[in-house]
Amino acid sequence: MCGARLDETGTLDLHHVSYGGVTKDSSGRWQAREADADLLPMCREHHEELHRTLDEHGRDYMGWNRRRASVVIIARLRRNHSQTKDNTV
């Protein structure tokens, strides 16, 4: 998602764009029903940077929800990825 390739990084983190999959059922138990669509694979470096950016802006990132904010920030990080790649190749 952030532009890193699994064979380059060896491992990819999964970022949760939404906690909407966690719900309370009728008996009052919390149930985690995560859709795969709520997980974004990205490299560790960018994952940490994404969280730093989200933290800096608090709960609301320019009034966007977590999913939208994550996608926009990752899109920006992704450009950095290709720049880094261009410089090193």
Ligand SMILES: [Zn+2]
């Ligand atoms: Zn995350």
Ligand SMILES: [Zn+2]
């Ligand atoms: Zn990355």
